[in-house]
Amino acid sequence: xxxxxxxxxxxxxxxxxxxxxIPFQGVGKYKPTGRKFAxxxxxxxxxxxxxxxxxxxxxxxxxxAGIKDGMTISTHHHFRNGDLIAVEIFKIAQxxxxxxxxxxxxxxxxxxxxxxxxxxxxxxxxxxxxxNGPLGRFASQGKMKGVSVxxxxxxxxxxxxxxxxxxxxAVIAAPTADPFGNANGVEGPSACxxxxxxxxxxxxxxxxxxxxxxxxxxxxxxxxxxxxYVDYVVQMGQIGIPEKIVSGTTQIxxxxxxxxIAEMTAQFxxxxxxxxxxxxxxxxxxxTALSIGVFFGEIMRKKGIKARFxxxxxxxxxxxxxxxxxVEYILDxxxxxLDGVRSMRDNPxxxxxxxxxxxxxxGKGNFAGILDIVILGATEVDVNFNTNVVTHSDGYLLHGIxxxxxxxxxKNVILPIPLFRDRIPVIxxxxxxxxxxxxxxxxxxxxxxxxxxxxxxDLIDKMKNSKLPIKTIHELKEEAERICGKPKxxxxxxxxxxxxxxxxxxxxxxxxxxxx
Amino acid sequence: xxxxxxAGNKGKSIRSDCFVTLEITKSxxxxxxxxxxxxxxxGDSIIDLCKKELEFFGIKNCKIKIEDSGALDYIxxxxxxxxxxxxxxxxxxxxxxxxxxxxxKTKKDSYRRSRLYLPGNTPKLALNAGIHKPxxxxxxxxxxxxxxxxxxxxxxxxxxxxxxxxxxAERMVRINQVPKGLDDLEYIVPHxxxxxxxxxxxxxxxxxxxxxxxxxxIKKRKIENPIYLMPIIESALGVLKAYEIATAAENVVALAxxxxxxxxxxxxxxxxxxKETFFARSQIVNAATAAEIQxxxxxxxxxxxMEGLKQNVLESKSLGFDxxxxxxxxxxxxxHENFAPNEKEIDKAKNIVNxxxxxxxxxLGVVSLGSKMIDPPVxxxxxxxxxxxxxxxxxxxxxxxxxxxxN
Numbered sequence: 001x002x003x004x005x006x007x008x009x010x011x012x013x014x015x016x017x018x019x020x021x022i023p024f025q026g027v028g029k030y031k032p033t034g035r036k037f038a039x040x041x042x043x044x045x046x047x048x049x050x051x052x053x054x055x056x057x058x059x060x061x062x063x064x065a066g067i068k069d070g071m072t073i074s075t076h077h078h079f080r081n082g083d084l085i086a087v088e089i090f091k092i093a094q095x096x097x098x099x100x101x102x103x104x105x106x107x108x109x110x111x112x113x114x115x116x117x118x119x120x121x122x123x124x125x126x127x128x129x130x131x132n133g134p135l136g137r138f139a140s141q142g143k144m145k146g147v148s149v150x151x152x153x154x155x156x157x158x159x160x161x162x163x164x165x166x167x168x169x170a171v172i173a174a175p176t177a178d179p180f181g182n183a184n185g186v187e188g189p190s191a192c193x194x195x196x197x198x199x200x201x202x203x204x205x206x207x208x209x210x211x212x213x214x215x216x217x218x219x220x221x222x223x224x225x226x227x228x229y230v231d232y233v234v235q236m237g238q239i240g241i242p243e244k245i246v247s248g249t250t251q252i253x254x255x256x257x258x259x260x261i262a263e264m265t266a267q268f269x270x271x272x273x274x275x276x277x278x279x280x281x282x283x284x285x286x287x288t289a290l291s292i293g294v295f296f297g298e299i300m301r302k303k304g305i306k307a308r309f310x311x312x313x314x315x316x317x318x319x320x321x322x323x324x325x326x327v328e329y330i331l332d333x334x335x336x337x338l339d340g341v342r343s344m345r346d347n348p349x350x351x352x353x354x355x356x357x358x359x360x361x362x363g364k365g366n367f368a369g370i371l372d373i374v375i376l377g378a379t380e381v382d383v384n385f386n387t388n389v390v391t392h393s394d395g396y397l398l399h400g401i402x403x404x405x406x407x408x409x410x411k412n413v414i415l416p417i418p419l420f421r422d423r424i425p426v427i428x429x430x431x432x433x434x435x436x437x438x439x440x441x442x443x444x445x446x447x448x449x450x451x452x453x454x455x456x457x458d459l460i461d462k463m464k465n466s467k468l469p470i471k472t473i474h475e476l477k478e479e480a481e482r483i484c485g486k487p488k489x490x491x492x493x494x495x496x497x498x499x500x501x502x503x504x505x506x507x508x509x510x511x512x513x514x515x516x
Numbered sequence: 517x518x519x520x521x522x523a524g525n526k527g528k529s530i531r532s533d534c535f536v537t538l539e540i541t542k543s544x545x546x547x548x549x550x551x552x553x554x555x556x557x558x559g560d561s562i563i564d565l566c567k568k569e570l571e572f573f574g575i576k577n578c579k580i581k582i583e584d585s586g587a588l589d590y591i592x593x594x595x596x597x598x599x600x601x602x603x604x605x606x607x608x609x610x611x612x613x614x615x616x617x618x619x620x621k622t623k624k625d626s627y628r629r630s631r632l633y634l635p636g637n638t639p640k641l642a643l644n645a646g647i648h649k650p651x652x653x654x655x656x657x658x659x660x661x662x663x664x665x666x667x668x669x670x671x672x673x674x675x676x677x678x679x680x681x682x683x684x685a686e687r688m689v690r691i692n693q694v695p696k697g698l699d700d701l702e703y704i705v706p707h708x709x710x711x712x713x714x715x716x717x718x719x720x721x722x723x724x725x726x727x728x729x730x731x732x733x734i735k736k737r738k739i740e741n742p743i744y745l746m747p748i749i750e751s752a753l754g755v756l757k758a759y760e761i762a763t764a765a766e767n768v769v770a771l772a773x774x775x776x777x778x779x780x781x782x783x784x785x786x787x788x789x790x791k792e793t794f795f796a797r798s799q800i801v802n803a804a805t806a807a808e809i810q811x812x813x814x815x816x817x818x819x820x821x822m823e824g825l826k827q828n829v830l831e832s833k834s835l836g837f838d839x840x841x842x843x844x845x846x847x848x849x850x851x852h853e854n855f856a857p858n859e860k861e862i863d864k865a866k867n868i869v870n871x872x873x874x875x876x877x878x879x880l881g882v883v884s885l886g887s888k889m890i891d892p893p894v895x896x897x898x899x900x901x902x903x904x905x906x907x908x909x910x911x912x913x914x915x916x917x918x919x920x921x922x923n
Binding site: 260393395422467484487488490 | 532554560561586643644648844846909
């Protein structure tokens, strides 16, 4: 196979899964032209005039949708680790003897581990979507038939609009729906808040199936998913496990080290003048990110200021800030707990968003870039600030990209991370996999020091007299290695098991099979 | 059958540690079975270290299994050494290079507002303790170490004193109760411990025994940095002997009280109001002050109650204590902030210190403020207040320039 070096120095094969790919060309460089992909024309006359699109079960709906070998089937991940639908779809496909499907989830979770059976017997050819835990491990061992393709939430929308991924059948698990196919996530036993990750699927898939365990009479309001896009509606006994849908990482960390990192991050933002009246921030769902939100709240109270908006994942802590008036709006991409669901349902200032509004590369702008402060995680960062979020230092693919790449376009991107985890340094000479180019990452906050990207001369200048431990990224790397020792370089097999897409659809890196 | 020994910890919640199982055999060479979550990155270096250590102790044939959860070299080395020494009697010590930044000494009157207790046999807590900036870090060999783990803990604590960066915190070890605790001294005195906590202290004699052993080791190993003692009073008898203990030796720099054991000794319950311990706390403050050393309060054990801790600190301070123990890093900041002088105290101290400077500049022998004469101990205390206020960042270093302009 022929390889081409991309703009961050990684060697990218000319084709992946038999399709030619474009190597990453630099931030904002790749601009495809022409017209967007469009779904087939549909006609009202083909649908029941009384609006009743109910079919008896999922299998029948899949058959009606024309499921066959080689199709691409999509699902959303608003049910997180409580999803029951994805596994069900591929069990049905397996029983029908269908082969070589492509699964296009907006993210995968450990609850979908049973799908390994269909990956092993060839029902599924490969996965295009985030790879979490067991599925990532399976892929890392070189066991998947095809090469998995990882995209950001925005990149998933872009891939659909570019026609890079043509969804044949979208199965949308909906906490509440009516027989016409209108659906939302705010009501019902499996309430998950919103259904934004399924928006592109509903608009662009050839066939759309809505599956619900809370069927109500028309109209289902709010209709976060419009029934006008929907072909079939299926009523089932249970589509998700409520306590796992709203679990997530919604507790403030108790770890003193992480709290220290969170406190340092908040202090940094304050001293750098980023916390000011009308500012905006994005708060993640991890324990450290949650605590940073709480520290932001303390600073805002002390200063008597408020934030114009916060970008969620929403949860109790963010909702509390909204209700206290510290935050004027929550622009929510996914809801992590019941407080989030309640707030989204009842509070008009808690707004349902989708990757289209927040992250889409082919929109006429998106609001990731408006954010003042963005807090993100990482498995590794290199001395050029290039960052990895998908593989661990031992080479295993264990995480998805999520909205991470999209959020890098925020004004101040901060990674609060420990200097090392279990003896493994987080700041490296070179990262195992590049998911984000260093030019977009501004600040690394570790418990032993804060590194500012040399490109951010303004921040370096502002923090000149700070009492916070400002160090260079090289100093941090050396400090980590002094404590942990220098890790050995990891060896890989030749086989490529995953491609990492940049937000524009180009390939920023590939992941190889681990040597076991 | 050959004897098998084990050292260290394993299990789901264990991190930064390892569990070593060793069997010394008659033949068959060295057999190392390494299971490690960091094997890809550090497997070779762990095996090298293990081989080097076995060779150092002259072991040519053995089966050794290392179940590693990300232990650093000094932890691995301590666990292997402990397993070996439980198998064979050998005096040699396998010492890794001492970190150059760990060779500092502390002063008799160094700040001892917060001292953070760390269980001596739980390595994961020690690595990051210093970054939370306590005044002292205590590697504990006493109550937090299970009886069966006492031996391996002494070796781990010795290695930690050499290899863990304390980031400037006073390097403390709590030994076991005398006389058992005297044997702990061999493992810590040669490795630049700054201060030793002597638990359940009830007599000056115990302090003398500790010092006798320390002095033997100092002579033998040519140690230069001072080693201070902080006896902990934890019984009714101890409370009555407080002054005797406080004045037992020159290197006793602080006197602490341990209220959990003290209330148990009284047969009463420790309450938040603390009426039952009022006498003991006052006695400690009085004895320490009379002996011109620091009185130090007990720990506050509800780590989630920061407001309760704050009240506790304020009361401690009002009773006359200079510091207290802590069992969680998040307590440190609350302790420092609330032991710090308040605005009124700072204002008073500013006036006194300023008057002192004015008197010195004018060459006057007597410091006076208005019509009042100020005694030297009052000046000294005011200077300390100012120093403390500057240290916690509530007073500017150049406060006098501003002060003189106003007054």
